[in-house]
Amino acid sequence: MKAKDRLGRRGEALAASYLETAGLDLVDHNWRFGLGETDLVAIDGSTLVVIEMKTCSSLDFGDPMEGISATKLHRLYLPGVRWAQAHELRFTGIxxxxxxxxxxxTGEPQIDHLRAVS
Structure with a gap:
């Protein structure tokens, strides 16, 4: 496995633990459908939460949050709808x-979580 892939998996595991501690119920990882993929899917009360992840090992190329485009975030509503349909579940919102x-x-990872970004 490539170092980049290991870093991504570690970042996803760290994020999953962080989100669960924050009270979200993680229900899926890397869910794929015809038009794309979601990194993480969670439930927060009666709301379905689609989560886009970015993991970096340094700030050499900017903050990892800068790697998550507004366009990508806007496109995540459709996978959320499709995930709910595929699992025959209804939510009050996405x-x-x-x-x-x-x-x-080498040190404690930094995790930045922005809610309802799009």
């Missing part, structure tokens, strides 16, 4: 969150 993880492997 929210898109962004999570950025900065992890250089």
């Amino acid at each position: 929210r898109v969150d962004a999570v950025a993880v900065l992890d250089n492997g």
